[in-house]
Amino acid sequence: MVQNLLKKYPVVISLASVCLLFAIASSFYEGMYDLFAFHSKPVYIWHYISGTFMHGSKGAPLWFLWVHLFMNYLMIIPFGCILEAKTGSKNTCIVFIAAMLLSSVAFQALLYGQDELACGISAVGYAFVTGGIVNMRDLWKTYSSGIRILYFILCVLAVIMLLPMITGWISTCLHLSGMISYFAVYPITKSFKTKRQC
Secondary structure: OHHHHHHHOHHHHHHHHHHHHHHHHHHHOOOHHHHHOEEOOOOOOOHHHHHHHOOOOOOOOHHHHHHHHHHHHHHHHHHHHHHHHHHOHHHHHHHHHHHHHHHHHHHHHHOOOOOOEEOOOHHHHHHHHHHHHHOOHHHHOOOOHHHHHHHHHHHHHHHHOOOHHHHOHHHHHHHHHHHHHHHHHHHHHHHHHHHHHO
8 A cells, every 4th residue: 555655646755755754862861953854044054954853942842743743744735735736746745845845935035143043844834735736726626525625725824824833933924935936936837737748
């Protein structure tokens, strides 16, 4: 079953797997946050991208790491699978890279001169939610009412998690950067999709 999912959705399943591996490692070694979280004053070049795969927060209780990961999985997996099924793995990878880079730049700009850490793939999750919704139109009528209700609940949850009073202004800006990144690369992914169908 896992091999079938990996063949059908290689980008989404790989991202989810890498996040899970980082979460397991972070559960046992808190130094992972110093090594891999987004840093507003980066020490290593990989700090610009590795924070995407980290969850939780340095010094936070362990349960927060797993809740953070689970909440991001609720966006990445269902909406990312729609995006990858409808546009292909190459386009999904382009959306991932764009969201990861734009959120990193946004984090650096928002916290310039401060000494802060951040973690999470939620900007990518919001890019996938946006792409999933855009590409869901023709699938919607084929879904059962139970699946429609599930996606409606996930969309409401995504909107709630955009509210600054829930996640804070920095997180809201990073989430919005994910949505913006999808629309920034949409023309590119649309051209790849068109070429693939010809």
